[in-house]
Amino acid sequence: MARWWFWGKRGGYELLCGCKEGFIYQSKRGLVNVKLKWVKDRVLDGVMSGERDLKAACILVSIISSVPDCCLPVYHLSSHRGQLGLPHDLKISTFIRSYPTIFDEFHVPDSGGTRVPWFRLTPESLSLHRDELSVVEDCKTDLLNRLRKLLMLTKDGMLPLQTIDQLKWDLGLQHDYQSSFVPQYPDLFSLVRLPDDRAGLKHLLWDDGLAVSHFEKSRRQEGDVENGNSAFQIGFTRGFGLKRKCIEWLNEWQRLPYTNPYSNPFHLDPRTDISEKRMVGVFHELLHLTIQKKTERQNVSNLRKPLALPQKFTKVFERHPGIFYISKKCDTQTVVLREAYDRDKLFERHPLVDIRERYANLMKKGLLDRSNGLYKKKKGAHLEDGGGPLMNNVSGGRLDGSRFNSEGESDYEFLSEYESDEAFDNSCQILGNS
Numbered sequence: 258m259a260r261w262w263f264w265g266k267r268g269g270y271e272l273l274c275g276c277k278e279g280f281i282y283q284s285k286r287g288l289v290n291v292k293l294k295w296v297k298d299r300v301l302d303g304v305m306s307g308e309r310d311l312k313a314a315c316i317l318v319s320i321i322s323s324v325p326d327c328c329l330p331v332y333h334l335s336s337h338r339g340q341l342g343l344p345h346d347l348k349i350s351t352f353i354r355s356y357p358t359i360f361d362e363f364h365v366p367d368s369g370g371t372r373v374p375w376f377r378l379t380p381e382s383l384s385l386h387r388d389e390l391s392v393v394e395d396c397k398t399d400l401l402n403r404l405r406k407l408l409m410l411t412k413d414g415m416l417p418l419q420t421i422d423q424l425k426w427d428l429g430l431q432h433d434y435q436s437s438f439v440p441q442y443p444d445l446f447s448l449v450r451l452p453d454d455r456a457g458l459k460h461l462l463w464d465d466g467l468a469v470s471h472f473e474k475s476r477r478q479e480g481d482v483e484n485g486n487s488a489f490q491i492g493f494t495r496g497f498g499l500k501r502k503c504i505e506w507l508n509e510w511q512r513l514p515y516t517n518p519y520s521n522p523f524h525l526d527p528r529t530d531i532s533e534k535r536m537v538g539v540f541h542e543l544l545h546l547t548i549q550k551k552t553e554r555q556n557v558s559n560l561r562k563p564l565a566l567p568q569k570f571t572k573v574f575e576r577h578p579g580i581f582y583i584s585k586k587c588d589t590q591t592v593v594l595r596e597a598y599d600r601d602k603l604f605e606r607h608p609l610v611d612i613r614e615r616y617a618n619l620m621k622k623g624l625l626d627r628s629n630g631l632y633k634k635k636k637g638a639h640l641e642d643g644g645g646p647l648m649n650n651v652s653g654g655r656l657d658g659s660r661f662n663s664e665g666e667s668d669y670e671f672l673s674e675y676e677s678d679e680a681f682d683n684s685c686q687i688l689g690n691s
Contacts, residue, residue: 293503293578298494300600301593304551305586311617312426313341313352314359318616319432321360321378322386328377330365340422344588350374358382358623359616381619389612393431396608400438403428403546405445406467408460409519410539411563415459417451420563423556427547429609468519470538471545487515489537490596491579507579510534518542527567536573537580539564541594544581548607550597554583554590 320337321329335349343352353360359382364372378386393400407421407428408414418435425434439446444461451457472489488511493499499507516522516535519542525532543557544550554571561570574581574592582593597603603610 293499293576294497295575295578295583296494296497298582298584301582301595301598302584302586304549304593304598304601305584305591307617307620308591309342309587309589310352310356311613311620313343314356314620315613315616316341316426316432317353317376318359318378318382318386321376322383323433326377327383328363328375331374331376334376355627356620356623357627358619382616385612385615385619388615389609392608392612393429396429399607400429401442401445402467403548404430404434404438405460405464406519406546407543408458409463409468410543412521412565413459413563414461414463415449415451415457416563417455417457417559419455420559421458424547424552427549427552427556429548429607468517470518470542472515472538472541473517487511487513489541489577489580491577492595493579494582497578522565532567533573533576536566536570537577539566540573540592541580544592544594544597548609550594550603551584551591554592557592 316337317334320334321327331350331353334353338349341349341352343349353376354362358379360376361379363375363377365375367373404421407424408416421430425432431437439448439458447459447461449457449459491507510530510533513531513534515538516525516531518535518539522532522535525535540557544552554574558571560566561568574583580595582595584591584593597605
């Protein structure tokens with residue numbers, strides 16, 4: 258795969274002001290109407306295989322492990338359904354039972370005598386989750402910088418919590434990052450109420466050292482700073498053919514100046530190729546902030562205004578299939594950064610990727626064991642016995658039988674996907690009044 262690099266300028270919004278005239282001159286060239294075909298890449302599609310179930314299982318592990326007894330009833334887990342990304346016709350209990358090496362099921366009668374399914378973590382998944390927490394602690398600075406750089410990419414240094422929630426899995430943030438991670442850095446982050454009345458997170462301290470794109474760092478490491486090369490690294494799926502007109506356009510487009518994604522693009526005409534190259538640079542940097550160099554296309558659909566992008570900005574993925582690949586696996590579209598992969602392996606492997614791979618292997622083992630009949634139900638095997646803390650909670654009236662009668666009723670009482678926004682709105686008000 259050919260390696261083409263690009264060049265950019267370092268720093269915050271003010272650093273490009275002195276170059277304004279040159280960039281305006283360059284940006285007078287209009288946007289060339291070129292459309293490149295999409296070609297299926299089976300290798301990168303394989304990277305997406307099983308991603309939906311893995312993400313849902315890891316979120317459920319985090320939710321279950323967050324309570325003192327490390328076990329929850331199915332109706333509580335169903336309330337988080339919108340965050341799991343599972344098909345609407347798939348019951349939560351059906352999904353959980355598919356992975357018996359991760360989740361262990363038992364039953365507790367409610368006040369009406371109905372046996373309610375509860376789920377806890379198996380010893381293997383609990384041990385793996387502890388390893389995950391240890392890795393998160395070791396990578397705390399790295400994860401902090403990823404969140405800071407995401408906010409620094411925006412024109413106002415802030416994003417709705419809902420938008421960050423959509424990206425938290427890709428950034429490597431924990432499920433409860435809003436309460437467990439952000440409050441540790443009151444000098445860097447602030448909860449705010451946005452003009453549309455949603456809760457948001459604002460970055461408080463600009464850092465020039467972080468406002469350097471991945472490509473700029475790569476070029477310095479390669480010692481390729483002096484020749485002014487501003488080309489992206491590209492590669493195409495085997496069998497991908499380019500017409501001469503497209504090759505000529507691509508070569509000319511690659512020679513256009515590179516704009517640092519952390520700088521203010523106010524001087525760029527959005528109808529030009531150089532503005533499009535700035536968009537490519539923004540998404541190139543955004544994907545490098547993710548630990549697996551990919552994210553679902555819908556996760557960036559509401560970033561147009563925060564990132565100062567023009568209308569229909571996601572079309573840039575189709576126009577540059579040598580830089581981005583759009584996988585259509587798992588009933589969604591996932592944008593993958595091609596240069597980050599050597600076939601199906603990441604060049605830069607984050608420690609959390611190893612943890613996720615261990616979860617995936619454990620899930621595969623459960624599916625195989627289940628298909629071999631190792632988890633057949635035994636009469637009375639899942640009934641909680643004894644008068645431990647769990648049964649004390651039930652008998653103490655903490656479970657209301659009139660509200661939680663059975664899984665059949667509760668599995669379809671879906672809550673809003675981002676119910677946490679309301680809670681953070683209240684927090685913002687408290688912070689604002691203090």
